Amino acid sequence: GAGVSQSPRYKVAKRGQDVALRCDPISGHVSLFWYQQALGQGPEFLTYFQNEAQLDKSGLPSDRFFAERPEGSVSTLKIQRTQQEDSAVYLCASSLERGQLAFFGQGTRLTVV
Amino acid sequence: AQRVTQPEKLLSVFKGAPVELKCNYSYSGSPELFWYVQYSRQRLQLLLRHISRESIKGFTADLNKGETSFHLKKPFAQEEDSAMYYCALVDNYGQNFVFGPGTRLSVLP
Numbered sequence: 001g002a003g004v005s006q007s008p009r010y011k012v013a014k015r016g017q018d019v020a021l022r023c024d025p026i027s028g029h030v031s032l033f034w035y036q037q038a039l040g041q042g043p044e045f046l047t048y049f050q051n052e053a054q055l056d057k058s059g060l061p062s063d064r065f066f067a068e069r070p071e072g073s074v075s076t077l078k079i080q081r082t083q084q085e086d087s088a089v090y091l092c093a094s095s096l097e098r099g100q101l102a103f104f105g106q107g108t109r110l111t112v113v
Numbered sequence: 114a115q116r117v118t119q120p121e122k123l124l125s126v127f128k129g130a131p132v133e134l135k136c137n138y139s140y141s142g143s144p145e146l147f148w149y150v151q152y153s154r155q156r157l158q159l160l161l162r163h164i165s166r167e168s169i170k171g172f173t174a175d176l177n178k179g180e181t182s183f184h185l186k187k188p189f190a191q192e193e194d195s196a197m198y199y200c201a202l203v204d205n206y207g208q209n210f211v212f213g214p215g216t217r218l219s220v221l222p
Binding site: 003004033035040041042043044045048050055056058059091093098099102103104105106107 | 117145156157158159199201203206208209210211212213214215
């Protein structure tokens with residue numbers, strides 16, 4: 001594809017519901033990042049993959065958050081038992097090389113009601 | 114701990130005026146610094162990175178290690194520069210990118 005694609009663009013979830021957010025990085029990009037951006041704030045790092053390996057998950061706020069990239073391309077961020085504080089825009093970014101953060105997706109806006 | 118600060122949440126300037134968006138960082142090593150921009154209804158995109166020392170859309174940024182700053186400058190602002198600007202750093206391992214809170218630049222006609 002032409003860029004990083006995220007789906008859905010918008011998600012409304014009832015408190016306690018599980019959600020899955022998808023990221024399609026640019027083909028061939030080794031590095032993939034997930035960020036959480038709350039209203040009025042900058043993106044906050046969640047997790048990083050190099051190919052299929054999750055090398056850093058230090059930013060995941062709780063064990064309700066889980067990310068995977070089983071074949072080294074598409075990634076899914078799963079949030080279990082969503083809470084209102086999980087409401088944010090979730091951004092995915094990919095790059096060809098480590099140390100770069102060149103391309104972002106449009107983000108998924110999650111609203112937990 | 115790694116941290117990026119952008120002291121101004123909103124900066125308004127008139128078209129043709131110089132603009133400087135401030136960014137300060139704290140990091141024990143030698144980080145790589147970036148500026149990202151988000152225009153209205155568009156995705157976040159890379160504007161420039163300090164190691165390339167290039168000028169993009171008339172913007173430049175110089176890394177000042179003594180002051181731990183990476184301020185973004187443009188001599189003559191244009192209305193199309195209105196956007197959110199985020200300063201970011203990456204650690205030595207190239208894995209953890211840390212963003213500042215962002216500054217909204219509004220260029221008035």
